[in-house]
Amino acid sequence: MIRSGYSLMLLGLLAGAPIARAQQGPVVLPGFTAYAVPEEKGVDVSARNGVVKWTDSANTVNFYFHAAHAGPVKLALQAKSDGPSKIKVSLNGAEKIVSVDNANAYSEIPVLQTRLKKPGFYTVSLKGLEKQGAVYADVKSISLEGAATKDMQFNPKPWRRSASVHLNYSPPEGKDVEWFYGEIKVPEGQDKLGTYFMSCGWHRGYFGMQVNSPTERRIIFSVWDSGKEPDDRAKVRYEDQVTLLAKGDSVVAHGFGGEGTGGHSHWVYNWKAGETYRFLMHAVPAGVNTQYTAYFYVPEHKEWKLIASFRAPKDGKYMSRLYSFLENFSFENGFLYRKGYFGNHWIKTSAGEWIELTKARFSNDATARAKDRLDFGGGSENGMFYLWTAGFLPADAKAGDVFERPALGRQPDIELPKF
Known part of the structure; x- marks a missing residue:
């Protein structure tokens, strides 16, 4: 299904996998961690078999790693083909054209040697040149050997999404958060496919906007059931399930696992990069339940739109653990840099007091904590917080960093629809 939050079960399993860090001997970059650039078309990257079905020379096949040390490195290719072929292999400005013989089994092909002059991110690029069979090559892995491989970092898992990054807000102690307001601005060119920009998250759900396909974008609001079932909603008892109470016109709502x-809801809406969008959450506790309602401001209509309202069982409290996040939910383009601005967050208490949230603590997910990806960050600029992920660029933040933005001092002007 299309990603609408954190894939908790799979992330947890992957976080427990061994981390590949070489101190001696060759480093092996698995074929299933490659990316096809500019897009995965005419080539497949299989979680089981690595690079396969490579029929189109329009793409390069790229592998990425981070060198902790300068020094020499030798590169070899583990590959096979269904007919004689030639591919060009590049690293660090050095390149070599190699032949891949017709064979049923993978063989190791020595390629080139180069010297990495400084620590940092590097790219191994493969380009198809000639083929007599159907494919240029099936690539099982890339191996690197030499002094530069000491403490070398790379992704050893088929999880090709980049790290998810978060802003965690801390309202004053003792305040009941009845309303939670926030804004998002995505810079032009940063609205990559498979990205979720989430404005208003709390202990029970999340509310933001996604790029779902070249032709579809969504406003998404979801609330979790009670209990700890990770996957199958059919296993959740009825009394533990979130219940849909209302939804806006043209909003799609259903359960998810x-x-x-x-409970999941979304509205197909063509939001645009460069524009600022407004999000508003409302919480009404009643006994052991809480009703959560999401509103999105539609600038073309100059009015707030109801997305959906859900009753969450076994809750009975106001919103806590407030946060925003940026997430890349597409495997195929997990190499592409993406950035979003998050700002002007406010809460309104049950006593009617508006409080501006000008500080945020940075955190990240299991992919970052396992050091499978090092390219992520966040901070404050242009009067807003920002988050970014992917691109194989040096991180500019670490978990626990606290950012601060200037206070605007103007509480949101909100006139909600009446039903």
């Missing part, structure tokens, strides 16, 4: 379970 596979990342925890709960």
Whole structure:
């Protein structure tokens, strides 16, 4: 299913996998961690078999790693083909054209040697040149050997999404958060496919906007069921399930699983990069339940739109653990840099007091904590917080960093629809 939050079960399993860090001997970059650039078309990257079905020379096949040390490195290719072929291999400005013989089994092909002059991110690029069979090559892995491989970092897992990054807000102690307001601005060119920009998250759900396909974008609001069922909503008892109470016109709402379970809603809306969008959450506790309602401001209509309202069982409290996040939910383009601005967050208490949230603590997910990816960050600029992920660029933040933005001092002007 299309990603609408954190894939908790799979992330947890992957976080427990061994981390490949070489101190001696060759470093092996698995074929299933490659990316096809500019897009995965005319080539497949299989979680089981690595690079396969490579029929189109329009793409390069790229592998990425981070060198902790300068020094020499030798590169070899583990590959096979269904007919004689030639591919060009590049690293660090050095390149070599190699032949891949017709064979049923993978063989190791020595390629080139180069010297990495400084620590940093590097790219191994493969380009198809000639083929007599159907494919240029099936690539099982790239191996690197030499002094530069000491403490070398790379992704050893088929999880090709980049790290998810978060802003965690801390309202004053003792305040009941009845309303939670926030804004998002995505810079032009940063609205990459498979990205979720989430504005208003709390202990029970999340509310933001996604790029779902070249032709579809969504406003998404979801609330988790009670309990800890990770995948199958059919296993969740009725009394533990979130219940849909209302939804706006043209909003799609249903249950979800596979990342925890709960109630999902979305509205197909062509939001645009460069524009600022407004999000508003409302919480009404009643006994052991809480009703959560999401509103999105539609600038073309100059009015707030109801997305959906859900009743969450076994809750009975106001919103806590407030946060925003930026997530890359597409495997195929997990190499592409993406950035979003998050700002002007406010809460309104049950006593009617508006409080501006000008500080945020940075955190990240299991992919970052396992050091499978090092390219992520966040901070404050242009009066807003920002988050970014992917691109194989040096991180500019670490978990626990606290950012601060200038206070605007103007509480949101909100006139909600009446039903």
